[in-house]
Amino acid sequence: MATTAWTLEGNASADGAGNANLRSDPALALWREWERVHKQTERLCRKQQRLETRLVESVGFPCVTLRVPEGEQVTVHSIEGLNEVLGKGPDMVALREAAEVEFAAHQACWDAAAEETGYTAALRAEREAGDRAEDLLEAFATTPATTLAGVAGKLDAVLREGEAWEECSEFPWPQIRSALSDLVRIAEQMVPEQFFPGERRPKPRRRRAGCCFRA
Structure with missing residues (x-):
């Protein structure tokens, strides 16, 4: 899953000092953990949905x-x-x-x-992972970023968790996407010898009908 945060991190790896900064960035470390739990939650969600469908049918x-x-x-x-x-x-x-x-x-x-059938256990596991992902997402608000990759990680997490669908046109998603694109553009200007392919994000799962924040 190629994200802007990983793009910035990967390109900075050519520089030893950049590597050290990335390793010490608390926001980037938080993003890595959120990314892991977020993927886990989505896998568990798909699993419990499959089990629920079979349960409803039977x-x-x-x-x-x-x-x-x-x-x-x-x-x-x-x-x-x-x-x-x-x-x-x-x-x-x-x-x-x-x-x-x-x-x-x-x-x-x-x-x-x-x-x-294991549906009860799958549902419980999904809820626990989802709660953990929410806690990590909230922690971004109080975790300072010390690198561009850390800032990109914050924006990436907000977009992937908050958007109801890709390219959602309602506030604040266009503005956040624009900020993330600006971040990549500025990083390319600051480090012209490094390659920044730009913003590439996985399509967020569709969870609800409108573009709104989590309740």
């Missing part, structure tokens, strides 16, 4: 289908949804209790299959 999401007094057939996927549909009235006690029993049985079937 067991189906926990749910219960019931017919409300008005005659409409409704499918709910949680106890909260069941209570919302049926309410708490005494005339719904029998229907609500029967539906809760049916839902609990389906949930137990899902839980058992999730444990057996």
Whole structure:
């Protein structure tokens, strides 16, 4: 995965002093760890999604289908949804209790299959890796960069984690991409004898509909 941070780091390696600076840059060290955890999170995400698809095909999401007094057939996927549909009235006690029993049985079937197939473990591992990646991303805000590669690493991480899709046109992504491109251009002017191919980033995974910050 070729990123601007790696580009700057690789080109600076021709200079011994540059190498020493890169090794001592706390922001670049943080980026390396974030990069590792970020890749791990994406691998785990793909794994749990594959397992979830198989689980849905074989067991189906926990749910219960019931017919409300008005005659409409409704499918709910949680106890909260069941209570919302049926309410708490005494005339719904029998229907609500029967539906809760049916839902609990389906949930137990899902839980058992999730444990057996490894989906539960994969989901837990993905969440733990994602939490770790978020902690590292937050640490960039308080970790000073001492090299251009460290600055590029910060921008690279923000773009890859924050963009909903590649070349997102809404604020602040065009501005951040521009800043990263400027960084490469300036580095080329400062070290003309070294080759800087420019910004090359992997396409970020699509996680949501709009261009917005993480909640």
